[in-house]
Amino acid sequence: MAFIDYYKILGIDKSASEKDIKSAYRKLARQYHPDLNPNDTESNKKFQQINEANEVLSDPEKRKKYDKYGENWQHGEEYEKYSQQQQAQGGQQYRGFGGGGGQGFENYEDFGGSGFSDFFEQMFGGAGGRSSGRQAKYRGQDYNAELKLTLKDVSETHKQTLAVNGKNIRITIPAGVENGQIIKIAGHGGPGVNGGPAGDLYITFLVAADPNFKRDGANLYTTAKLDLYTAVLGGEVTIDTLSGKVKIKVKPETQNNSTIRLKGKGLPVYKHEGHSGDLLVTYDIQMPVNLTEKQKELFTELSKSK
Template sequence: MAFIDYYKVLNVSKSASEKEIKAAYRKLARKYHPDLNLDNKEAEMKFKEINEANEVLSNPENRKKYDKYGKDWKHGEEYEKAQRQRQEYTQHQSSQHGFSEQEYSDFFESMFGGRRTSSRQAHSTIFKGQDFHAELHLDLKDVYTKHKRVLTVNNNNIRLTIPAGVENEQVIKIRGKGGEGLNGGPNGDLYIKFIINNRTQFKRAGNNLYKNVDLDLYTSLLGGEIMVETFNGNVKLKIAPETQNETKVKLKGKGFPVYKKEGEFGDLIITYRIKIPSKLSKREKELFKELQKMR
């Protein structure tokens, strides 16, 4: 496996902070994203390389191993641990029971799952593959309904169904979609972190949505009907006479889908904001003065 300098890939120094690494990754990911570089194989390869570098350097434990072991960072620490256990066990068993090296080897294999076909071959210990970490950026409207996506992680296309109601910064695990295991060990897992961008007029809090609605002074005083936009269409609301500013109305079931509970929704909370009329005519001012005297 050729050595890849992940710091050079992200164009950061080896002393870069987590914040600097994150900023560098996002900048490069936007630049080389496949959606912005259609049919550009070079940009596609660069994008994959950037993601690979971010998966390692954005994870403190992985970064520590990478700095210490270089290209062998995935298994370097495990090798050292297994070697220490072997040496300690050899010394202990030799002093307690007088095991020979050959006898120890057979015992070690039975204990730790190694497999030896001949006494001259090296012992092998099974290791799980590296876990991968990726970010998936979506808009709030994208996660209002269940939909399918294809992700490219380390040159592999992964098809997944994204349930409705995914939360911002929620992490899901896909088993076996990480790095390959060593010596027949299981593959690692893929952890996907969702970054949900909200470009709507709604504020989301859990399964509920919140929205401010302007109400003219006359409708608030006399009552009436208005059309209000919800996340999935318009509804007609009746306004009670003498509705006060900051009055809240709950529209049950008009909020956001409940994660992995099909057909269940939170509520939409409407807050009325009464707008005071401006640029009054002379006659309007006279009428308001008459009302003032009456009150």
């Protein structure tokens, strides 16, 4: 059982700050993301290792346990409790775990070269074990994954297939999810040990910035160009929305940078079916250029009539 050095996977040292961990993870996740490396088994494997390392090191409590117990940080405290019970009964504590030496699990070879899982199997119910014969059950590790979406993607509830740890998982993406929002898919993490429950899958949604719309919760903001003549006299203008183009009436004497609100033309409100935000449109009035002599005369005449 090879020891997995999460610090080495992220290319950082043990003194790295939370900011260093976050920065290293984002850089490597982008480099090895499955979307950028389709059908590349090694890159997918590396991506899974990066997520696993980040899941542990970005959590202060998990990182503390990992620094103390190594790869098997999830079971270290259970061993210490068992070891203390053995000492109370006159037993001898094994080297390489617990105690004040802080050696962690790096000395698992002290058990004859077997991995930590093998050792626990012996201690808690395997052949030659000293317990009642029942094997201890351990919950599987949680997985982390990222899913890139567009603003159009989050405008309606839909399904997508996500590749996680070599398996395709079809998930439902609720309309209105936010950038950076995380959802949990129970039971789709690592397998449990000795019949224990599987871990969970945590998916982070990355919603890309849109060139036409700015988002604020469920509301959207956009700019519409309006010619001077329509702004002065009134008329109609065609506006782009996420659901298509719509025509709206323009009031006479509309001012530059004035804003109108299109009710319900924003994004759906997350997990509130039937409720949507608004689209706020700011008019950008375009001044005419390359006027003809006749047009200039008309503007001159108009200015004299003030």
